[in-house]
Amino acid sequence: MQTYEPILLKNMSRPGYVGSLEDYRGVGGYAMLEKVLKEMSPSDLIDIVKKSGLRGRGGAGFSTGMKWSFIPKDHTGPRYLCCNADESEPGTFKDRQLIERDPHQMLEGIGIACFAIGAHQAYIYIRGEFDLGAEIIQNAIREAYDAKLFGKDLFGTDFDIDVVLHRGAGAYICGEETALLESIEGKRGKPRTKPPFPAIHGLYQEPTVVNNVETLANLPYILKNGPEWYAGIGTQKSTGTRIFSVSGHVKRPGNYEVPLGITLREMIYEIAGGVREDKELKAIIPGGASAPFLKPEHLDARMDFESIAEVGSMLGSGGVTVMDVDTCMVWAAMNLMEFFHHESCGKCTPCREGSAWILQVLRRIEGGLGKPEDIDLLVSLCERIEGKTVCAFGEAEIGPILSTIKNFREEYETHIAEKRCPYRPDAALAIAH
Amino acid sequence: MRLKVLSDKAKEAIEVQFPSYPDKRSVLLPALRIAQEEIGYLSESAMIDVADLLGLTPVQVYEVATFYSQYNLKPVGKYLIQVCKTLSCALVGAGSIVTYLQEKLGIRTGETTSDGLFTLKLVECLAACGSAPMMQINDRYYEQLTPEKMDRILEDLKRDGKSPLATGPFMLPVMGERS
Numbered sequence: 001m002q003t004y005e006p007i008l009l010k011n012m013s014r015p016g017y018v019g020s021l022e023d024y025r026g027v028g029g030y031a032m033l034e035k036v037l038k039e040m041s042p043s044d045l046i047d048i049v050k051k052s053g054l055r056g057r058g059g060a061g062f063s064t065g066m067k068w069s070f071i072p073k074d075h076t077g078p079r080y081l082c083c084n085a086d087e088s089e090p091g092t093f094k095d096r097q098l099i100e101r102d103p104h105q106m107l108e109g110i111g112i113a114c115f116a117i118g119a120h121q122a123y124i125y126i127r128g129e130f131d132l133g134a135e136i137i138q139n140a141i142r143e144a145y146d147a148k149l150f151g152k153d154l155f156g157t158d159f160d161i162d163v164v165l166h167r168g169a170g171a172y173i174c175g176e177e178t179a180l181l182e183s184i185e186g187k188r189g190k191p192r193t194k195p196p197f198p199a200i201h202g203l204y205q206e207p208t209v210v211n212n213v214e215t216l217a218n219l220p221y222i223l224k225n226g227p228e229w230y231a232g233i234g235t236q237k238s239t240g241t242r243i244f245s246v247s248g249h250v251k252r253p254g255n256y257e258v259p260l261g262i263t264l265r266e267m268i269y270e271i272a273g274g275v276r277e278d279k280e281l282k283a284i285i286p287g288g289a290s291a292p293f294l295k296p297e298h299l300d301a302r303m304d305f306e307s308i309a310e311v312g313s314m315l316g317s318g319g320v321t322v323m324d325v326d327t328c329m330v331w332a333a334m335n336l337m338e339f340f341h342h343e344s345c346g347k348c349t350p351c352r353e354g355s356a357w358i359l360q361v362l363r364r365i366e367g368g369l370g371k372p373e374d375i376d377l378l379v380s381l382c383e384r385i386e387g388k389t390v391c392a393f394g395e396a397e398i399g400p401i402l403s404t405i406k407n408f409r410e411e412y413e414t415h416i417a418e419k420r421c422p423y424r425p426d427a428a429l430a431i432a433h
Numbered sequence: 434m435r436l437k438v439l440s441d442k443a444k445e446a447i448e449v450q451f452p453s454y455p456d457k458r459s460v461l462l463p464a465l466r467i468a469q470e471e472i473g474y475l476s477e478s479a480m481i482d483v484a485d486l487l488g489l490t491p492v493q494v495y496e497v498a499t500f501y502s503q504y505n506l507k508p509v510g511k512y513l514i515q516v517c518k519t520l521s522c523a524l525v526g527a528g529s530i531v532t533y534l535q536e537k538l539g540i541r542t543g544e545t546t547s548d549g550l551f552t553l554k555l556v557e558c559l560a561a562c563g564s565a566p567m568m569q570i571n572d573r574y575y576e577q578l579t580p581e582k583m584d585r586i587l588e589d590l591k592r593d594g595k596s597p598l599a600t601g602p603f604m605l606p607v608m609g610e611r612s
């Protein structure tokens with residue numbers, strides 16, 4: 001089987017590496033932060049990152065260098081960098097590994113990004129449930145300040161960078177970048193209407209960039225090895241590696257860092273060991289709960305932004321959930337709809353009311369009380385959400401519903417015709433009933 | 434300013450964070466966490482104290498406290514057991530974990546044992562889907578759960594207030610060191 005050289009998970013795979021400052025400096029850490037501060041201009045730095053092709057790992061896959069370049073150059077007030085460590089997309093657990101095992105790698109990336117956009121203040125927004133992650137980051141920040149890697153007049157320059165860890169308190173929506181800003185401002189995490197984008201009016205109405213943990217962690221390596229090196233990994237439009245979190249019915253769940261563009265088949269059958277008990281595969285979610293379900297016929301699709309979009313789903317957060325042949329698709333869609341209904345922030349009526357209504361219909365079908373017209377009702381409810389909400393949560397929540405109806409319509413029909421769930425979920429699967 | 438319920442220590446822990454932000458209101462989430470840790474939950478008096486400290490109205494605080502799922506507006510047990518119920522966990526047995534805990538503790542989800550020790554709650558994905566099924570108890574994760582493990586965890590907590598079965602830092606195999 002082919003093996004791949006990891007970039008972000010490499011340090012932590014060394015024996016004895018615990019992610020302390022000493023460990024990280026032992027592998028050359030913070031040399032790139034020093035280099036950019038001492039030798040480079042922000043515009044050179046932005047050009048390098050643009051040339052590397054790096055795209056955001058938080059979900060939308062937007063060019064990182066491009067996003068940075070939207071910060072108005074002539075702005076005289078403060079600018080902010082926010083590191084998105086909210087990691088709440090079901091099926092995704094890569095940022096937690098990066099945070100808990102190698103926090104300085106992320107911190108160096110934060111420093112580099114601050115310099116690129118001229119920000120002297122960074123906030124790390126970490127989801128409230130990550131108590132251990134918060135302790136580890138807080139320690140790492142303290143170590144870095146003591147070593148004068150953050151603070152005032154860094155590396156003999158007059159550039160200051162302060163980093164503050166800001167803990168959330170339980171709300172998926174705070175991963176959405178404008179909800180995240182509201183939350184740092186001490187408000188309910190309700191997304192803002194865009195435009196204006198955060199680059200113009202962000203945190204405290206000042207220009208702001210929000211970047212994901214994994215995006216930022218890539219920066220030291222792009223600078224160390226050059227943008228051509230990075231662009232040479234992966235595909236032409238989806239460069240570099242990506243950490244995929246693989247879970248569900250696979251033999252070896254876990255985080256696997258691979259070049260963008262390997263096939264789903266390779267990921268599931270070779271890297272993650274195949275389906276548990278060698279059962280037949282039924283469905284794959286390739287990019288977190290917001291990504292539409294795929295079928296075994298899509299196994300040869302490549303895991304890059306474009307190829308996954310071509311087969312009707314999205315690479316999203318990189319959370320790959322695998323379901324075997326005995327999984328009820330109506331139940332799976334219902335489980336995710338419970339998540340979305342619980343997490344809908346309530347700002348937009350179509351999402352708030354629609355999620356409740358969809359869930360009610362799904363529960364009725366799964367419980368054997370569905371009516372033949374319910375499938376069309378579900379589709380029409382989804383259509384009334386799509387494009388009618390302030391943030392992308394609306395598109396996210398209808399993905400599982402529309403894709404299971406499209407790919408597994410007969411399962412809905414059987415539930416309705418037989419007035420029961422044909423899978424007779426055992427206790428383990430009965431959770432959502 | 435005279436606070437109703439929060440201690441001087443909590444007040445200090447909150448005020449020390451003011452310089453980290455251009456606006457005091459940004460300390461609201463951290464302040465509510467500190468208040469909850471001290472009182473055990475967010476009582477109305479605690480929320481009024483936080484409002485006074487931050488120069489907000491009580492309703493501005495209440496509005497935020499009711500939005501985020503980690504804030505408890507009612508008292509909970511000494512150990513808050515939160516079992517993840519989202520898809521990846523549900524696919525590999527979260528349901529039987531919940532059933533087992535309900536039977537063992539003699540409570541249903543959302544309830545607290547009569548001795549005030551354990552509260553059982555279902556939560557959404559905690560980003561540990563690869564080591565499912567999993568639960569969080571207070572500030573620690575417990576992963577790859579089995580009934581035997583849960584028995585031990587609950588006994589450890591009762592006896593020592595903590596359990597060596599708590600997991601972390603992140604433990605799954607990374608490329609190159611696969612099982």
Ligand SMILES: Cc1cc2nc3c(=O)[nH]c(=O)nc-3n(C[C@H](O)[C@H](O)[C@H](O)COP(=O)(O)O)c2cc1C
Pocket residue numbers: 055056057058059060061062064067084085086087088089172173174175176177178210211212213215216391392393396
């Ligand atoms: C509902 C919703 C939830 C999101 N959750 C997260 C999250 O948990 N972590 C994250 O990095 N990005 C999340 N995003 C994406 C962010 O809005 C934003 O695009 C991202 O943090 C930008 O960073 P990047 O350019 O480095 O990807 C979410 C978006 C939406 C619409």
Ligand code: FES
Pocket residue numbers: 090091092517518519520521522523557558559560561562565567
């Ligand atoms: S689904 Fe349970 S931790 Fe993610």
